[in-house]
Amino acid sequence: MSQTLLSVIVPAYNEEEAIEEFHRRLAPVLAALDCDAEIVFVNDGSSDATLDILHRLSEEDSRVTVLNLSRNFGKERAMSAGLDYAHGDAVAVIDADLQDPPEVIPELVAGWREGYDVVYAQRTRRHGESWFKRATAGAFYRVIQQLSRVHIPHDTGDFRLLSRRAVDALKQLREQHRFMKGLFSWVGFPQKPVRYERDPRHAGQTKWNYWKLWNFALDGLTAFSNVPLKIASYLGGLVAMLALTYGGWVIIKTLLFGEPVQGYPSMMVAILFLGGVQLIFIGVMGEYLGRMFDETKNRPLYFVQEYRPAQTVRPRLQHGATGKHRTSDGS
Incomplete structure (x- = not known):
């Protein structure tokens, strides 16, 4: 044209x-x-x-x-x-x-x-x-x-x-x-x-x-x-450091002052917090993994x-019936 x-x-x-x-x-x-x-x-x-x-x-x-x-x-x-x-x-x-x-x-x-x-x-x-x-x-x-x-x-x-x-x-x-x-x-x-x-x-x-x-x-x-994955790594590391710090404090306090058989509320809070963080970021990684799975199928x-086609337009390319990539020579 x-x-x-x-x-x-x-x-x-x-x-x-x-x-x-x-x-x-x-x-x-x-x-x-x-x-x-x-x-x-x-x-x-x-x-x-x-x-x-x-x-x-x-x-x-x-x-x-x-x-x-x-x-x-x-x-x-x-x-x-x-x-x-x-x-x-x-x-x-x-x-x-x-x-x-x-x-x-x-x-x-x-x-x-x-x-x-x-x-x-x-x-x-x-x-x-x-x-x-x-x-x-x-x-x-x-x-x-x-x-x-x-x-x-x-x-x-x-x-x-x-x-x-x-x-x-x-x-x-x-x-x-x-x-x-x-x-x-x-x-x-x-x-x-x-x-x-x-x-x-x-x-x-x-x-x-x-x-x-x-x-x-x-x-x-x-x-x-890929920032969500990096956030998962950083937050996971931060939570691990806080958990280790808290664990060290518990050990030192027990050695110095003893510890009665208590602590159920604090134990449940810690378990629920760590479990929630893990589940959130397992979900984040699952989103990326699911997208990788979809790409491997190559549909x-x-x-x-x-x-x-429009009556006034002469096609310059050949197209197949699918959304697969086609080169200019139709291959």
């Missing part, structure tokens, strides 16, 4: 109430850009009418690609599938719920044309979210910035634009527990923020409850930091049930 091609990846899971309005707002934004575009909708095993709507959009808009996964694999893997199948010289990632306004995409494109490989959208305000969610999100970003050796920008989600060089680098990372915000930063290359205000969700309900968010945060911490990230 003679012009630059921009791919927009849109993971969707049960978004029948928002997907048409999202496309209605995105279409004129892409039409106003001086480049060609494709919209890669990744249906992540939706159980509502999302897939039917996407099929209709692909018939009405020649820029629409529909990638239907065989089941729900989760948003992180759905984004990875979109990156595998996107053909653009630049690739934008955006959610379908319209919390991230498509109208910001031209600013992302402008940053890319300035020479930045990753242009990420950074939230200045988060409308429509509870104070508790904002507080916990802020705490998470502060913690992971302190623990991780990779700088992960605060108040930044998945809404961003990547150069082809950055996309090709990301496609080489096939780890099972995928914390994409960290992977976007890990690949490096010149990066630039574009600030915006996040809108309330257009329709439907969020798929992220607090339990899922907690597990997602745990994935991020264990994927990009594909996803399976594709249907791939309906």
